[in-house]
Amino acid sequence: xxxxxxxxxxxxxxxxxxxxxxxxxxxxxxxxxxxxxxxxxxxxxxxxxxxxxxxxxxxxxxxxxxxxxxxxxxxxxxxxxxxxxxxxxxxxxxxxxxxxxxxxxxxxxxxxxxxxxxxxxxxxxxxxxxxxxxxxxxxxxxxxxxxxxxxxxxxxxxxxxxxxxxxxxxxxxxxxxxxxxxxxxxxxxxxxxxxxxxxxxxxxxxxxxxxxxxxxxxxxxxxxxxxxxxxxxxxxxxxxxxxxxxxxxxxxxxxxxxxxxxxxxxxxxxxxxxxxxxxxxxxxxxxxxxx
Amino acid sequence: xxxxxxxxxxxxxxxxxxxxxxxxxxxxxxxxxxxxxxxxxxxxxxxxxxxxxxxxxxxxxxxxxxxxxxxxxxxxxxxxxxxxxxxxxxxxxxxxxxxxxxxxxxxxxxxxxxxxxxxxxxxxxxxxxxxxxxxxxxxxxxxxxxxxxxxxxxxxxxxxxxxxxxxxxxxxxxxxxxxxxxxxxxxxxxxxxxxxxxxxxxxxxxxxxxxxxxxxxxxxxxxxxxxxxxxxxxxxxxxxxxxxxxxxxxxxxxxxxxxxxxxxxxxxxxxxxxxxxxxxxxxxxxxxxxxxxxxxxxxxxxxxxxxxxxxxxxxxxxxxxxxxxxxxxxxxxxxxxxxxxxxxxxxxxxxxxxxxxxxxxxxxxxxxxxxxxxxxxxxxxxxxxxxxxxxxxxxxxxxxxxxxxxxxxxxxxxxxxxxxxxxxxxxxxxxxxxxxxxxxxxxxxxxxxxxxxxxxxxxxxxxxxxxxxxxxxxxxxxxxxxxxxxxxxxxxxxxxxxxxxxxxxxxxxxx
Numbered sequence: 001x002x003x004x005x006x007x008x009x010x011x012x013x014x015x016x017x018x019x020x021x022x023x024x025x026x027x028x029x030x031x032x033x034x035x036x037x038x039x040x041x042x043x044x045x046x047x048x049x050x051x052x053x054x055x056x057x058x059x060x061x062x063x064x065x066x067x068x069x070x071x072x073x074x075x076x077x078x079x080x081x082x083x084x085x086x087x088x089x090x091x092x093x094x095x096x097x098x099x100x101x102x103x104x105x106x107x108x109x110x111x112x113x114x115x116x117x118x119x120x121x122x123x124x125x126x127x128x129x130x131x132x133x134x135x136x137x138x139x140x141x142x143x144x145x146x147x148x149x150x151x152x153x154x155x156x157x158x159x160x161x162x163x164x165x166x167x168x169x170x171x172x173x174x175x176x177x178x179x180x181x182x183x184x185x186x187x188x189x190x191x192x193x194x195x196x197x198x199x200x201x202x203x204x205x206x207x208x209x210x211x212x213x214x215x216x217x218x219x220x221x222x223x224x225x226x227x228x229x230x231x232x233x234x235x236x237x238x239x240x241x242x243x244x245x246x247x248x249x250x251x252x253x254x255x256x257x258x259x260x261x262x263x264x265x266x267x268x269x270x271x272x273x274x275x276x277x278x279x280x281x282x283x284x285x286x287x288x289x290x291x
Numbered sequence: 292x293x294x295x296x297x298x299x300x301x302x303x304x305x306x307x308x309x310x311x312x313x314x315x316x317x318x319x320x321x322x323x324x325x326x327x328x329x330x331x332x333x334x335x336x337x338x339x340x341x342x343x344x345x346x347x348x349x350x351x352x353x354x355x356x357x358x359x360x361x362x363x364x365x366x367x368x369x370x371x372x373x374x375x376x377x378x379x380x381x382x383x384x385x386x387x388x389x390x391x392x393x394x395x396x397x398x399x400x401x402x403x404x405x406x407x408x409x410x411x412x413x414x415x416x417x418x419x420x421x422x423x424x425x426x427x428x429x430x431x432x433x434x435x436x437x438x439x440x441x442x443x444x445x446x447x448x449x450x451x452x453x454x455x456x457x458x459x460x461x462x463x464x465x466x467x468x469x470x471x472x473x474x475x476x477x478x479x480x481x482x483x484x485x486x487x488x489x490x491x492x493x494x495x496x497x498x499x500x501x502x503x504x505x506x507x508x509x510x511x512x513x514x515x516x517x518x519x520x521x522x523x524x525x526x527x528x529x530x531x532x533x534x535x536x537x538x539x540x541x542x543x544x545x546x547x548x549x550x551x552x553x554x555x556x557x558x559x560x561x562x563x564x565x566x567x568x569x570x571x572x573x574x575x576x577x578x579x580x581x582x583x584x585x586x587x588x589x590x591x592x593x594x595x596x597x598x599x600x601x602x603x604x605x606x607x608x609x610x611x612x613x614x615x616x617x618x619x620x621x622x623x624x625x626x627x628x629x630x631x632x633x634x635x636x637x638x639x640x641x642x643x644x645x646x647x648x649x650x651x652x653x654x655x656x657x658x659x660x661x662x663x664x665x666x667x668x669x670x671x672x673x674x675x676x677x678x679x680x681x682x683x684x685x686x687x688x689x690x691x692x693x694x695x696x697x698x699x700x701x702x703x704x705x706x707x708x709x710x711x712x713x714x715x716x717x718x719x720x721x722x723x724x725x726x727x728x729x730x731x732x733x734x735x736x737x738x739x740x741x742x743x744x745x746x747x748x749x750x751x752x753x754x755x756x757x758x759x760x761x762x763x764x765x766x767x768x769x770x771x772x773x774x775x776x777x778x779x780x781x782x783x784x785x786x787x788x789x790x791x792x793x794x795x796x797x798x799x800x801x802x
Contacts, residue, residue, distance in 0.1 A: 054667035056598035075544060075599070075660055076667070145682050149653070231653035236663055236678050249524045250544035250656055253531070254551060 025279035032272025040088040051083035051239040063257045072257040074247065080257060083239040084265050090151060090228075090240040091269065095221040098158035103213050105159060106166025111197050111205075113167065114174025125171070128164040136161050136223070137230075144232045151234050154227055158220055169212060173205035207284035214277035218270040225266055241266050324801050325514040326783070328794070329526045331540040333494050333519040338477045339461040340412050341420040345705060345792045348457065349539055350497050350517055352793040355461035355482035358386055358405070359452055362795070363560075363787045365614070365709060367452055371400060371462055371483065375452070381745055384442040384451075385435070392506045394464040395487045402434040407465035409442075416473060422459030425713075426451075447745045453708045457793065485510045485797045494519060499796075511785070511800045523656050530555055530778045536801065537783060539794060541776035543600050543657040549778050559603055560790045562775030564705035565610050565714070566658065568649065568665065569767040570698065573728040576641055577698040583765035584625065585635035586699070589672040590665050591627040596771050599660060604771035609758035610704065610714050612772030614790070617711030617741075617754030622762060624769065632672045643673030648697025650690055653680035658701055661770065665699075687725075694727030702767070707791045711754045712741060719761060729766055 016022055039046075055077035063072035063080070071080040113121040140157055147153060177183060178201065186196050221241075227233040228242030236243065241262040248258030334347035339355060360370030372386040392400035409432045417423035428448030433441040444451075454460055467481045478491050483506070486499035496518040501510040518535065520526040523542040530538040531552055541549065541557070549557045570577040570586075577583050596604045608624040611617060647669075651662050659680075666676035679697060681690055690696055702725070706713035717723050719734045734757060741753035761767065777788050782802040789795065 052667075054664055056594055056664065059598060076663055145685060149680060231680055235680065236659050237666060247656075247659070250527065250542060251548070253548045255547075 020283060023279060023282075025275040025282075029272050029274075029276035029279060032268055033276060036088060036269050036272065037092070039085050040092050043085045043089060047079075047082040047085060049082070051078060051086040052237060054078060060251070060255045062255075063261070071261050072255070074244070074258050075251065075255075078239075080244075080261050083244060084241070084262055087239040087241045087244060087262065088265065088269075090234050090238060091221045091224060091266070094151060094155055094158070094224040095217040098155045098162065098220045099213055099216040101155065101159035102162040102216065103166050103209065106163035107170050107202070107205075107209065109163065110167035110170030111174055111202060114171035115178055115193065115197050115201065121171070124167065128167055131161060131164045134161065137226075140227055140232055141230075149232050149235065151224075151238075154224060154233050158223065162216065162220075165212065165216070166209065169208055170205055173208065174201055177201045177204055211277055211281045211284065214273050214280060218273035218277070221266065221269055221273075323513040325516055326512045326537065326796055326799055326801060327535045328515060328517045328796070329520045329529055329535040329538045330517060331519070331521055331523070331526065335493060336477045337480045337488065337491055337497070338420070338473070339463065339480075340417050340422045340459050341477060343421045343458065345707065346519075348707060348791065348793040350499075351461065351480075351482075352457075352484070352789075352795050353486040353499060353515065353797070354480065354484045354488055355463075356484050357456050357460045357462060358388075359456040361453065361456035361791075363789045365790060367456060370456065371405075377745075378441075381447055382444050384444065386440050386442070388438040388440065389506065390438055392483050393504045394467065394483055395481045395502055395504070396464060396467050397504075398464045398466050398481075400462065400483055401437050402440045403437075404462055404465055405440045406432045406434050407468075408460070408462050411463065411468075412459050417459070420459075425454055426459055446743055448742070449745050449747070449750050450708055450710045450712050453710060457707055457791075486515060489514070508797070510797050512796065515796050521654070523654075527778070530780070533780065536780045537786060537794070538778040539792065541778050543603065544660065545778075546601050546603060546776070554781055556779045556781060558777040558779055558786075558788045559774040560788045561605065561612060561614055562705065562773050563612070563615075563707055563709060563791050564703055564773045564775070565607055565612060566604075566661070566701075566703045566770045566773060567610055567767045568699045568770065569696075569702045569718075570765070571694075571696055571700070571728055572764075572766060573694070575698045576639075576645060576647060579639050580765055581635045581639040582641060583768075585632040585639070585641075585672065586669065586674070587625040587765055587768045588628045588635070589632040589674070590668045590768060590770075592624065592770050593627065595661055595664055599664060600657070600771065603774040603776065605774075607769045607772050609711075609762055610718055610767065610769055611706075611711045611758070612709075615706070615709050615711050615714075617715070617751060617758065619755040619758055622755070622759060625765075629668075629672050636672060636674070641674070644675060645673070646675045646677060647699065649676050649678050649699045649701070650686070650696045651678065651680055651701040652683040652686040654683055655701070655703075658703075662701065691727060692724045696727070699768075703773075705792070707793065709791070711758065712738075712750075715754060715757045715761075716742075719757065719766065731760075731764075734760060 058069065058073050058077040059075055061069050061073040064070065069079050073079055109124055113124045139161060143157060144153065183196060183200055186200050224233055225242030225245065228240050229246040234240040234243055244262040245259050252259050330346055330349055332344065332346035334342050334344045334350065336342050337351060339351065356371050358370055358372035360368045371389050371392060373389050375384055375386045378385055388402060388405065394400060409429060411417060412423055412426055413429060428444055428446050428451060430443040430445045433443060435441055462483060464481050468476050479488055485502055485505045487502045489498040489500045491497045496516065499515040499517065501513050520529060526538050527545045527548065529535045531548065533554065546557060549555050570583050572578055592606055596602060596606060605613060606624060608622040649662055649666065651658055662678050666678060669676045691700065704714050716738055717725050719726060719729055719731065720738050721730045721735055737753050737757045737760070741750045744750060775788065775790055775792055779786055784800045784802065785798045
């Protein structure tokens with residue numbers, strides 16, 4: 001970030017204007033994701049009741065009618081805004097934890113498989129092929145029919161099925177990196193393999209990983225919504241965006257606000273993360289070398 | 292309780308159109324009319340003795356007939372039998388059969404067919420299915436002459452005449468079954484009713500065609516296309532968009548939408564289905580009767596009915612509706628009294644914030660809302676109810692029947708006979724599939740007593756005692772009696788809503 005550090009720059013605004021951050025993707029992405037993160041972090045303070053307060057007298061109140069329920073209420077008289085803010089918790093927790101989990105598992109496996117090659121490599125990669133051939137929803141329905149629904153299970157399932165993408169991506173980078181001069185040099189100094197992997201190879205494979213991570217978080221938020229929509233995710237009482245969509249769909253012709261607002265919330269979140277991901281890709285990998 | 296949703300004006304219109312159609316019919320003759328119907332579930336088998344599902348009833352009531360007929364007014368009338376009398380001290384019931392009736396394949400309906408039907412039901416083939424147990428009071432059927440049969444009774448069966456009007460007692464053709472075999476009959480059965488099964492595709496639907504040989508008039512439409520659409524929202528979307536003419540199993544959340552749609556009518560009648568939450572009386576905090584009573588007093592079922600279900604249900608005090616034989620109007624539900632509930636919980640030593648689990652199937656949109664309201668009511672008295680959902684078949688075949696439920700669990704049942712006997716036996720008799728927890732000598736005795744007499748008053752008293760005993764011990768929390776709802780397109784005329792969900796399409800016409 002040498003351009004930002006230069007002491008002679010005229011003022012902050014101009015510097016910002018000419019910096020790499022002055023792009024639509026970055027600004028929109030950061031604003032969207034940051035405001036979501038802020039709302040979710042503050043959800044407990046803003047709405048201590050957790051969006052579960054039932055008030056049958058106020059059921060199906062329309063939006064923009066009162067300050068009490070700015071976005072209206074659902075069939076049980078619960079506040080839509082409150083539920084969206086609290087529902088963001090589930091989405092964010094699932095999105096982040098599942099992506100982080102898969103990135104850790106996938107990266108470690110990919111690094112070792114790519115660096116050591118041999119039997120480990122072919123075994124893991126054939127296993128990955130099988131894993132990729134299994135449709136996620138099918139896997140989810142089967143497992144959940146056996147162990148019962150729950151957010152924790154969804155996260156584990158996502159990690160189980162998604163580490164593969166990271167493993168393949170990292171392995172690909174490692175295959176080329178391990179032949180590069182600096183790795184050869186490190187090896188000739190007698191550095192232990194583990195150090196070479198984590199000190200020299202991993203940092204150079206990070207770029208595409210981070211891009212994939214942002215897109216993966218967005219994707220998993222959508223996936224969680226779909227699963228909850230199908231009745232496989234969060235239980236009915238916990239507010240979640242997918243659950244709200246599912247509950248509201250019978251009312252869509254008479255009470256559109258139950259589905260439309262959580263739908264917008266999902267859309268904005270995913271859009272924000274995708275924009276950030278796009279920007280990161282342009283920054284970290286401008287020539288598209290890893291594609 | 293009566294529900295007035297269909298406007299009187301429309302009834303007049305329906306009558307006028309029906310009468311004018313007699314003139315118009317010849318013009319329409321070459322233009323085959325097909326009624327399209329959507330229902331939630333596939334009965335999976337069309338053989339009368341292999342099923343007990345209401346989804347079978349709404350198909351097969353158009354294909355099969357029994358000796359006795361019970362239509363939309365729930366009155367018992369002669370069907371394939373023209374009359375019956377009790378002989379030999381009630382151990383023998385003699386039925387005179389209707390002359391000149393044919394099965395769809397041309398086979399004649401006669402005493403031999405009746406005997407074959409019941410031999411099959413009570414024999415090995417019937418033992419494979421769920422219907423046989425409803426008819427075990429019959430020892431056998433004797434052929435007196437070609438149009439007279441005697442039923443020999445092992446023990447008095449007060450509900451028998453009603454039961455002969457539906458399900459396992461539907462008369463089947465002996466020659467046809469012998470020819471095609473049992474498995475083919477499951478898929479393409481033959482009866483005496485106004486419609487013939489043209490094609491049955493499991494999970495997709497059933498196509499019925501008008502029978503030309505029906506003895507009691509002719510269907511006014513040429514064909515009925517019944518589709519199975521499990522997803523509530525999809526079924527409703529089809530109804531709204533005109534993809535289907537009649538939709539059964541209307542979920543409560545869609546009521547408002549249908550009412551606002553100018554092309555579709557909502558038709559409601561008192562139904563057979565009651566919804567309860569049952570208690571795990573064997574384990575957990577609900578093994579304490581005081582806790583069960585407290586929970587019953589903490590839930591305001593009136594508000595649930597009025598506010599959430601739009602009034603399309605009626606309150607109940609036991610697992611039966613007002614139309615059910617055995618219902619005691621004097622038995623009142625526990626009053627809504629959260630303060631008394633709190634006091635009871637305190638007395639039982641339940642700390643505020645104690646958690647309990649409410650189990651339910653995952654595809655029931657109505658109960659999904661009701662369950663959450665129950666949880667909200669329980670929270671008011673300091674109980675935290677967690678709702679756990681299960682895949683439907685797992686729920687009924689494993690969670691309930693193997694006793695794996697939490698403290699409370701959903702149960703919905705519609706005894707099509709409108710006689711408490713069926714529901715009470717299944718809920719309270721020891722060892723029944725749907726009764727994992729209750730083992731009560733007094734209930735067993737009362738149920739036995741009620742089953743062994745034709746004396747209506749003795750039976751009524753025994754069934755009312757069963758209800759009272761269950762109520763006193765708070766074995767379950769009866770919530771409401773669902774109205775049977777039909778969504779009917781305005782192009783459909785002459786559809787009479789059946790309370791027991793056995794929809795019949797004989798007199799339906801299309802604009």
